[in-house]
Amino acid sequence: MNRPYKIPESVLVVIHTADLQVLLIERAERPGFWQSVTGSKDTVEEELELTAVREVAEETGIVVGTAAVPPQALRDWNLRNIYLIYPEWHHRYEPHVTHNTEHVFSLQVPRDIxxxxxxxxxxxxxxxxxxxxxxxxxxSSNAEAILMLPRFIA
Structure with a gap:
């Protein structure tokens, strides 16, 4: 479903291996901007876990719920960050929207995924x-989440 504006509620999914190797992906429209998987809810009703699973599949091709990546490999940290939307991305949101709420997840995958x-x-x-x-x-919220990774997977 294409919405005229993005919903200001998103997920951040830190994809990692058991030995804390973290997957970073570079934004196509912003060379040098490295990040974990991120993405907004498609609908207000979409569950955050489904948003995380969908965004991981869309951005990396990794499918949660397989033998290699079982559902329990995705962990909701019950942590949220509220941040000011970058000015260059304001046009994606309704005019009155200035902040986004980001929900943090991690996903442990095999080293050879x-x-x-x-x-x-x-x-x-x-x-x-x-x-x-x-x-x-x-x-900065992505960097902070990655630094917290050892604590959340212990």
């Missing part, structure tokens, strides 16, 4: 140790 990027959204990927990945992120 195949990743297929959505070329309209991302142009490159890299796996990095979690501290290096945090340093590479353009978003």
């Amino acid at each position: 195949a990743v297929t990027l959505s070329p309209r959204e991302h142009c490159a990927l890299q796996w990095l140790p979690h501290q290096e990945a945090a340093d590479r992120c353009f978003s």
Whole structure:
């Protein structure tokens, strides 16, 4: 369903391996902007977990709910970040909307998982140790989530 404006509620999914290698993907329209999987709800009614599963599949080709990536590999951290929407992305939201609420998830995947990027959204990927990945992120909330990863998967 195409909406005229994005819903200001999104997910951030930190994809990682058991040894804390983190997948970062580079935004196609913003070279040098590295991030984890992110995306807004498609409808107000869409459950956040479904948003996370959908965005992971759309952006990386990784399907949650398979033998390689069982449903329990996706963890809701029950953590949310409220942040000011970047000025260059205001046009995507209704005119009065200034902030987005981001819900944080992690997804543990096998080290050899195949990743297929959505070329309209991302142009490159890299796996990095979690501290290096945090340093590479353009978003402070994304970097903070990656740095919290050891605590949430312990």
